[in-house]
Amino acid sequence: MKDTRLLRHIVVAMVLFLGVLWSFNSAAQKETGDFPKARFITDAQWVKSHLDDKNLVIADVRSDKYFDGSLIPGAIRLDWSEFRFNDTGNNLAETFAGVKQAQEILGRHGITREDTIVLYDSVERDGGATASYVFWVLDVLGHENKKILERGIDAWKDAGFDLVTTPRQPRALLYQAPSGSLQREKLIDGEFVYRRLGDYYYQIIDVRSKDEYIGNKGTKGLDGSPLKLGHIPTAVNINYQDAWADTSSKQIKSYDELRSLYAGLDSSKGVIVYCNSGRRSSFSYYILRLMGFDRVSTYEASWKEWGNPDQFFPVETRENVLAGARLPETSTQTASTRKPAGDQQTPGKSASGKPSGGYISCGG
Numbered sequence: 001m002k003d004t005r006l007l008r009h010i011v012v013a014m015v016l017f018l019g020v021l022w023s024f025n026s027a028a029q030k031e032t033g034d035f036p037k038a039r040f041i042t043d044a045q046w047v048k049s050h051l052d053d054k055n056l057v058i059a060d061v062r063s064d065k066y067f068d069g070s071l072i073p074g075a076i077r078l079d080w081s082e083f084r085f086n087d088t089g090n091n092l093a094e095t096f097a098g099v100k101q102a103q104e105i106l107g108r109h110g111i112t113r114e115d116t117i118v119l120y121d122s123v124e125r126d127g128g129a130t131a132s133y134v135f136w137v138l139d140v141l142g143h144e145n146k147k148i149l150e151r152g153i154d155a156w157k158d159a160g161f162d163l164v165t166t167p168r169q170p171r172a173l174l175y176q177a178p179s180g181s182l183q184r185e186k187l188i189d190g191e192f193v194y195r196r197l198g199d200y201y202y203q204i205i206d207v208r209s210k211d212e213y214i215g216n217k218g219t220k221g222l223d224g225s226p227l228k229l230g231h232i233p234t235a236v237n238i239n240y241q242d243a244w245a246d247t248s249s250k251q252i253k254s255y256d257e258l259r260s261l262y263a264g265l266d267s268s269k270g271v272i273v274y275c276n277s278g279r280r281s282s283f284s285y286y287i288l289r290l291m292g293f294d295r296v297s298t299y300e301a302s303w304k305e306w307g308n309p310d311q312f313f314p315v316e317t318r319e320n321v322l323a324g325a326r327l328p329e330t331s332t333q334t335a336s337t338r339k340p341a342g343d344q345q346t347p348g349k350s351a352s353g354k355p356s357g358g359y360i361s362c363g364g
Helices: 002-032 044-049 099-108 129-140 152-158 190-195 210-214 255-261 279-290 302-306
Strands: 056-060 084-087 092-096 116-120 146-149 202-206 270-274 296-298 359-361
Touching: 044 152, 092 302, 099 129, 116 129, 116 152, 129 146, 129 279, 146 152, 190 302, 270 279, 270 302, 279 296
Parallel strands: 056 116, 116 146, 202 270, 270 296
Antiparallel strands: 084 092
16 A cells, blocks of 8 residues: 555656656747757747846847837847948948947947847837847857847737836946957958859858849949949849748748758858848848858948949849758758748859859949
């Protein structure tokens, strides 16, 4: 009788233990999701449960123009545009202010190297594109602990959590990135990209719209003059918006869907992303980092520099496509609603399989 009672207690204890273990495992899966670098993304529930963490900094990075006055409790205001300036001397609009200035901005907002920084913007205007720009800045500085709140302030509102109207006023501190931590290889310019055209190691992605990519739509430079039409030779076009499940919620697609989107991209090689001024490409940069790409760089000056008539950079309008198999499988996958890329061509080749040519101009 005693043996039966003891066995029953053991069984109950095991069931309870397995239940607790399952709960922890489920919570961990919910927090990490299925992205290889899931520590770079978070949701409203995680932020709420960590509001009192000592080294947590929540940063509302929306520009003043698009700030609606509502904030997550305890958030600071860190307008992403503070990290950019117009380089009138080189006729370049909206370029990175530089490592020294970036550190001064972060320190002025009470941020230190030890902090975990949660960045957020909004669905309507940004969809993560401005939060990802600051994410890129932090990556350049080698700041390890950083996350983006998916869907930004809208995710917080949709969860029904409290809002405040006054940002936290932090005390200015010293933000100093050790020289050895700086990721200088992420600060690339047009000359860097030009020297690597045709280099088998580098894959170039134009994240603008299809019309911009093939030269049907143009933009203007800082001085108002039209920029050249087309794209960087050998670049493939993957619109940054294609990383969203839809353009209304701007929820990020599952990892399996993103693998289909970037099918043919070799994660062991270098990737260069660009757009018109670095904002859109920073979002694609973030997505690739989330997917586990480490050798990815944003050509931050983008078409504002490359397409400038005063720059002697070549352009083309012929469409290039990626080739190869899907990205490596992971142990946790979700169903994909996107078809595999299938039989496509290698970077630097047109859809017909012929070597890319079609250079429009090597000058102004």
